[in-house]
Amino acid sequence: MTSNAIELRGVRKTYAGRRGETPKEALKGIDLSIPQGSIFGLLGPNGAGKSTLINIMAGLVTKTAGSVTIWGFDQDVNPRQSRASIGVMPQELNLDPYFTPRGALDVQAGLYGVPRSQRRSDEILAMVGLEDKAEAYARTLSGGMRRRLLLAKALVHHPHILVLDEPTAGVDIELRQMLWDNVRKLNQQGMTIILTTHYLEEAEQMCDEIAIINHGEMVVRDRTENLLSTIDAKTLLIQTDSQVPDVLPLPEGARLDRRPDGALAIGYSRARTSPDDILKALRDANIRIEDVATEQADLEDVFLDLTRARPAA
Ligand code: ADP
Ligand code: MG
Numbered sequence: 497m498t499s500n501a502i503e504l505r506g507v508r509k510t511y512a513g514r515r516g517e518t519p520k521e522a523l524k525g526i527d528l529s530i531p532q533g534s535i536f537g538l539l540g541p542n543g544a545g546k547s548t549l550i551n552i553m554a555g556l557v558t559k560t561a562g563s564v565t566i567w568g569f570d571q572d573v574n575p576r577q578s579r580a581s582i583g584v585m586p587q588e589l590n591l592d593p594y595f596t597p598r599g600a601l602d603v604q605a606g607l608y609g610v611p612r613s614q615r616r617s618d619e620i621l622a623m624v625g626l627e628d629k630a631e632a633y634a635r636t637l638s639g640g641m642r643r644r645l646l647l648a649k650a651l652v653h654h655p656h657i658l659v660l661d662e663p664t665a666g667v668d669i670e671l672r673q674m675l676w677d678n679v680r681k682l683n684q685q686g687m688t689i690i691l692t693t694h695y696l697e698e699a700e701q702m703c704d705e706i707a708i709i710n711h712g713e714m715v716v717r718d719r720t721e722n723l724l725s726t727i728d729a730k731t732l733l734i735q736t737d738s739q740v741p742d743v744l745p746l747p748e749g750a751r752l753d754r755r756p757d758g759a760l761a762i763g764y765s766r767a768r769t770s771p772d773d774i775l776k777a778l779r780d781a782n783i784r785i786e787d788v789a790t791e792q793a794d795l796e797d798v799f800l801d802l803t804r805a806r807p808a809a
Contacts, residue, residue, distance in 0.1 A: 500565075501657050501688040502530040502553060507562035509548050509712075522548045524712040525562070530705075532656075535679070535689040537703035537720070539696070545712040546692040547587055550659050553690075554584040567656050580608060583650035587661040587692075589642045593635035597626050597645050600634065601652050608653035620648045623678060640671045647678065658682060660691040664698065676702065700724060732771055734760040734778065735787040744781055747773045761791070 509523040522545045530536045540546050551557035553564060555571060555578065564571040567581035595603065601617045621627050624644040629637060637645065643663070650658060660679070664672045679702065683689050693699050699706055700720055707717035716723065733755070740760060744752055749768025753761040762774055771790070778785060 499532050500529045501532045501534075501567060502528070502690070503563075503565040504528040504549075504553075505563045507549070507552060507564060508560045509545070509552060509557065510560045522712050523552075523559075526709070526712075526714055528707060528714065528717065530688065530690060532688050533683070533686060534704045535683050535691070535702055537699035537706040538690060538692045538709065539694075539699055539706055540692075540709040540715075541694075544709045546709060547661055549709070550584065550661050550690070550692065551586075554582050554659060555579045556584070580653060581655055582657040582659060583653060583655035584659045585643075585646045585650040585661065585663055587665070589639065589646065591634045591642055591645060593633065595634055596629075596631050597621060597634070597637075597648065598630040600645060601648060604649045604652045610653050614654075615652075617652075620651050623651075624648045625674060640667060643667060643671065644674070647675070651682075655687075657688045657690065660689070662692050662694070664693065664695070730764055730766055731791040732762045732764065732774055733789040733791055734762065734783075734785055736760060736778075736783050736785055738783045740783060741781070744777070744783075746777050750774050750777075 504526050507523055507526040507528075508521075511520040511522055513519045526545075526549060538546050538549065548557060552559045553566060555575060564578075566578040569578040569581065571578045591600065598617055598621070601620065602615070605615050605617075618627070618630075621630050624647050626641060626644055626648065629641060634642065634645065647660070647663070650660075658679075660675075663675050667675070679689055679691070691699075691702065703720050705718065706720050706723050708715045735758075746752060746762065747764075747769040750762050750764040750773075753763065755761050760778075764771075764774060771788075775785065775788070
């Protein structure tokens with residue numbers, strides 16, 4: 497087999513519209529290879545098609561066209577092996593309220609045909625910090641505990657590939673930390689991880705490689721450090737107690753905004769100017785610089801940047 501955990505070729509999905517609605521083309525031909533052993537980030541705004549793509553990989557949504565190979569198994573040729581190779585922590589909290597965590601793991605193990613002798617429910621429950629709640633009904637679990645149970649369910653059949661769909665959307669810091677600790681641990685044990693997120697910073701910290709999709713199309717796919725270095729828009733934050741005129745003679749490619757706290761936010765294009773030139777312009781205007789910080793471009797800026805750089809065909 498190849499060294500790719502996942503290979504997608506020309507994957508398309510059109511959801512049939514309900515009565516009176518037009519069909520929705522959610523994926524417009526996705527080609528993507530995800531190397532074994534990586535932590536791979538799938539980024540994109542709401543409605544981009546991330547969940548659709550992930551659910552197709554997992555065999556939970558039927559593709560309209562294209563080919564999907566999971567751990568060397570073509571989904572249409574070896575559906576069982578292909579499904580056995582991947583576990584998904586879904587975006588929605590879809591748990592049966594009448595099962596306990598241990599019961600839910602047993603059912604899941606049964607679905608995937610894991611023999612009793614190979615079940616490791618206690619170990620998995622301990623890993624996600626639910627050992628005390630093993631016998632509690634799912635309906636009595638907090639939102640955070642339900643998410644942990646979803647992670648546990650995804651691990652029951654010991655998949656080679658773990659997929660997490662927006663695992664940290666709306667979760668508290670403690671749970672986020674627990675999730676990332678577990679993800680790193682599993683990855684060190686050799687598991688390939690694919691996650692979707694809204695947060696560029698999170699993807700930057702966690703992922704070796706990133707693909708960005710928008711409107712069902714791949715916008716970019718690169719190693720994280722390459723991607724971040726191609727992002728052109730940056731912001732320089734400057735604290736000053738000097739009187740700042742409305743019009744500042746800033747270098748070409750720089751633009752002044754005021755923040756509510758009085759800081760000067762100078763957005764600039766790295767291709768056209770540098771922090772050095774901006775600071776020099778401020779000093780020339782007799783503005784005393786108390787403090788300087790740089791700010792990450794947020795994901796929206798990145799999308800804008802990248803879609804401008806690569807106009808849609
Ligand atoms: P993301 O996870 O990136 O937010 P989704 O894959 O959930 O995006 O959705 C992609 C597009 O497909 C959206 O326009 C969404 O409304 C549409 N969509 C998703 N699921 C369905 C469905 N079951 N039926 C019809 N349209 C859907
Ligand atoms: Mg989604």
